[in-house]
Amino acid sequence: MRNRPEKAAGETGARGGSGPLPAGNAALLLLAVLAVPCVVATVLWPVATFAVTALFTTLARTLWVGHRLVRRRRSARARAALRVAGFPFVLAGSLLTALVWPGLPAAALAGAALWLTFGGSLPPHWWEVPAPVALAGVVFGVVCGGVLGREIERIGAELVELRKEGLRALAVLGGFVALCSAAVQAIALLV
Numbered sequence: 001m002r003n004r005p006e007k008a009a010g011e012t013g014a015r016g017g018s019g020p021l022p023a024g025n026a027a028l029l030l031l032a033v034l035a036v037p038c039v040v041a042t043v044l045w046p047v048a049t050f051a052v053t054a055l056f057t058t059l060a061r062t063l064w065v066g067h068r069l070v071r072r073r074r075s076a077r078a079r080a081a082l083r084v085a086g087f088p089f090v091l092a093g094s095l096l097t098a099l100v101w102p103g104l105p106a107a108a109l110a111g112a113a114l115w116l117t118f119g120g121s122l123p124p125h126w127w128e129v130p131a132p133v134a135l136a137g138v139v140f141g142v143v144c145g146g147v148l149g150r151e152i153e154r155i156g157a158e159l160v161e162l163r164k165e166g167l168r169a170l171a172v173l174g175g176f177v178a179l180c181s182a183a184v185q186a187i188a189l190l191v
Contacts, residue, residue, distance in 0.1 A: 031166075031169050031170060031173050034173065035173060035176060035177055035180070038052045038173075038177045039177050039180045039181055039184070042134075042137065042177055042178065042180075042181035043181050043184045043185065046127075046130045046133035046134050046137060046181065046185070047127050047133060049133070049134065049137030049138075049140070049141065049174075049177065049178045049181055050107075050110070050137060050140055052174055052177050052178075053106075053137070053140055053141045053144050053145075053174025053175065053177070053178060054098065054103065054144075054174070055174070056170055056171065056173045056174040056177075057098050057102065057103075057144045057145075057148050057171060057174060058091070058094050058095050058098045059170060060148055060152070060167050060170040060171040061094040061097065061098055061148065061151075062087075062090050062091050062094040063167060063170070064152065064155055064159070064162060064167055065090050065093070065094055066083050066086065066087065066090050067159060067162055068155070068159060069082065069083070069086055069090065070082045070083055071159060071161070101147065102143060102144045102146075102147035102148060103144070105143060105147070106139075106140045106143035106144045106147070107140065109139050109140070109143050110136040110137070110139045110140035110143070111136070113135055113136045113139040114126065114132055114133065114135070114136040117131075117132035117135055117136070118132055130185050130188075131185055131186075131189065134178070134181050134182040134185045135182060137178040137181060137182070138175070138178045138179055138182050140174075140178065141172075141174045141175030141176070141177065141178035141179070142175045142178075144171075144174055144175065145171050145172035145173075145174060145175035145176075146175075148171035148172075149168050149171050149172060152164055152167050152168050152171060153168075
C-alpha cells in the first residue's frame with residue numbers, strides 16, 4: 001500500500017517537458033560544446049591535454065573563488081564591479097594555486113605513468129608518441145578533476161548558494177577531454 005497519489009497518464013512531473021533546460025543541464029550542454037574542439041586539439045597534439053586540463057581546473061577554481069569574494073555584497077552592481085575588477089587577480093591567484101595543488105601531484109603521477117609506459121626511460125622526442133602521452137594526460141586529468149571535485153564539495157557546504165553542478169562538470173572536463181582523446185588514439189591504432 002503506497003501513500004503517494006498516482007500520476008495521471010499524460011503527466012510528466014513537476015516540470016513540463018517543453019520548458020527550458022534546467023541550470024545543471026544547460027551547464028552540461030555548454031561544457032559538451034566546449035569539449036569538442038578541445039578533443040580535436042588534443043588528438044592533433046596530445047601534449048595539449050595537459051593545457052586543456054589546467055585551463056578548466058583554473059577556470060573552475062577562479063569561478064568559485066570569485067563567488068566567494070562577492071558573496072556578502074548586497075548590491076548587484078557592487079558584486080558585478082568587484083567581479084570585473086578582481087577577475088585578473090583571482091585568475092592569477094587561481095593559476096598559481098592550481099599549479100601547486102592539484103598541479104604538482106597530478107604532474108608527478110602523469111610523469112610516472114609516462115615513464116612506466118616507456119619502460120623506465122624517456123626517449124628523446126617522447127612528446128611525439130601519441131599513445132603514452134594520451135595515457136599520461138588521462139592520469140593528469142583524472143587526478144586534477146578528482147582533487148578539484150573534492151574541493152568543490154567541501155566549499156559547497158560553506159557556500160550553499162554556489163552552483164556546484166556546473167563547477168563540478170567544469171572541473172572534470174579536462175579529464176573527460178583526455179579520456180576522449182585517448183579513446184580516439186586507441187581507435188586510430190586499431191584501424
